[in-house]
Amino acid sequence: MEPDLVVRQAVTVLSTVAVLVIVSVGLAVIFGVMRIINLAHGEFLMLGAYSVLVISRAGAPLWAGLMVAPVAVGLIGLAVERLVIRFLYGRLIATMLATWGLSLVLVQLVVMIFGPATQGVPTPLGSLRVGGYRISEYSLALIGFAIGLLVATYSLFTRTRYGLLARAASQNPLMAQALGVNTGRTNAATFALGAALAGLAGAMLAPVVGVVPSMGQAFIARAFMTVIVGGPAVLTGMGSAAALLGGAESLVSQASTAFLGQAALLLLAVILLRIMPQGLSGSWGRRL
């Protein structure tokens, strides 16, 4: 194979992996750290994308959208946690159903406000010439975003006081309370953080995917699969799972169609879980 083709292929595979990481980080925080199945994750992502849409319609540059989206969606997440989720801790199926109801409402509200049609946000940056191919600079930026997100989230949970409290509050709430941790506030903060990460993900993806009210659905199944296959080490495991699943998806979709790529991802995930029920990181003995 020509070297320029190899580079292009590698960038395609890596950017698929990057997208998977970006959409899964927020879920890894909410599901992995808090053990809450947030079925509205896709809709948080969608709201992030619409934030960028609104901002760019107002004439502001993309980076402004990248700043506003996580804050806006994080606040929505905070409200959701205070109004609904906090009454349901420890009731797994109940949180799942409630966030599901929420996702139906959010999609329909956005349809009523912005209409059901797909809308675009212009892709920033230009493209690079590698041999006979052009590579979009934004897809390289996405790879950078993914790495940055993973590192930043990992550091947040391992290096900060909040990170320690958040892990304590979710692993053993009673003990954490006995030690004086305000678990209610910590949980609210973690849920808001997960929502903000989803919003940021939506903002990052807005320029490369169509912004449409139902876009959350397109990502939620893949994000959940990535987090589950990742296993107990929620961030590093998720990153590895994204590499594996994203790699498979990208290779299969290049060889056939995008749809078969997604089917390959699902199939590989189910097979991996059959072989390693604890997920990829099941035997790593780590929790992040």
Next chain:
Amino acid sequence: MTRLPRSAPVPLAATGLALASLAFLVEDVWLVKFSSWLIFGTLALSLAFIWGRGGIFSFGQNAFFGIGAYLYGIAAINLVHSTGETVTAFLIGGLGGALMALILGYFMFYGRLGDVYVAIITLAVTLVLFTVMAGTAGPQYRVGEARLGGYNGMTGIPPIVVGIPFQGDGIRLTPQTMYLFVVVMAVTLFAAVSRLSQQPFGRVVIAVRENELRTELLGYDIRRYKLLAFTFGGAIAGLAGSAFAAWGLFVNPAVFGLRQAALVVIWLLVGGQASLIGPFLGAALVEWISSTLAGGVGGDETPIILGITLVLVVLLLPHGLAGLLRLMWERLTRSTRRAPRVPEGKPGETSPASQKIPSAILTQLLQNARTDAATLEVRGLAKSFGGVQALDDVTLSFPARGIRCLIGPNGAGKSTFFNLLIGRFPPSRGRIYLEGRDITRLHPHRRAQQGIGIKLQVPSLYPGLSVRENVWLASFAVSRNVPDANRRTEEMLGGTGLAHRADELAANLSHGEQQWLEITMVLAAAPRVILLDEPSAGMTREETLRTADIVRGLGEVASVIVVEHDMEFVRHLGAPITMFHQGRIFVEGTLEELRRDQRVLDVYLGRERARRVAVE
């Protein structure tokens, strides 16, 4: 369980007849509506079975429903001209739903995925099916004469045509006769589900929901039970899907959509899961309200109403509308009826172990059930977790009859040893032999069938089932024969003094009684090797001594291995002792020998380290 009220066939038949008679009293417009409610109710019934009974939450019922609908469409369009009927197609839809559930369930349950993962995988599969079917718009996507039609769906599906295959054209159902067909389907499936719940299979499925670990340790293959239950649920949903396609003469990918998936759960939550009528009531109520208020599914506000309903039901009505009504009914009737569920008195006083139970009866019971004792042998058994060597090179043999006590400080490896014996996880090295047969790689349920029974440290029971049902499940695990299991249950209840509390929920027993119930269950399963992990924990002194008497009796017919911290209990057993320390066998001998051993005292008092430092 043996005295559970049977599902009454007379009221069911009467309800069926009443529903059927509507066909001659009501206009066709209403019959068409009623048909759809019954179809949706049947779909919700499938979820009520696998979630309510089996404890498996699945988003996949829609997937099986949709597959049933599409398969009916494909089969009916292609077959109706040659066979002259579509009942075959109707059944193919059900078969398709079952097959899909079987394949999906195999990966999920044999991979031992947790509940959360099952929910998410079924959701993912449903969403992927939505994408697949929406992407089949082109004319190349056809099966025989049936065009899949992509997002717009498959049209021209024939109605149900009843007839004998290849014997000319059958009877095409009108709205009126289609309604009757749906009534027959719903009543039949309802009867099948409620009958199954009475059968041993249904009882074990409920047991799996209540306590997977205990069910497995009694010798049931929980993977298989879950898979079969899931497949049965898939078949019901598939048949409902067939009926749906035949009812609407049309099917589109929306059956795989999130909105439809949400609806099924809402029907069930509103109707409540406690009874099997709930799903039908919920479906009819929700559909009736949404068709009168919001102009039917498809209105703009419908998803918002659905979503808010879902959130509110979860927040405010955890047991559904039916649960709320039952609660109100109970409040109303409480003032007139007085029925204390939890008996008065201190827990210790009612504990059966404190009553005079001749251990000879128990020994006799055990002997009746199984005459062949078995030796247990482990060679070089080792287990490490990450870097921790929990058990290291343990070689021990246990005679076919007799007692052995295992002692040692916390973390000595006793629990790991038990867990390796019952197969909760595989050893890192070493072999386990039961009566000379290598069982090192057998699944826990296979070992239980071979005769290894365990009472866990924390009582592991079925809290939501009655004492009798608890013991029945243990008895049935061995005999797999209902009359035998019934007889043995009553024998065990009588023999262990639990008979007077047989209809009490296990959750309502005192801690000592729960311990005792678990021991009874272990014995009901007639094990050849009995593992007891701290049997006297939580018992009074008198109960402890009586339990020791009974364990001594058991030692005459089986191999009993006891982990215990209570030295009074150990002394009372008078059995040889093996002491574990840091994952290894530290010393063996009688209690007296161990008491004289300075090293043993050092370990228990933590002096070892101090002394080593002093020597250096």
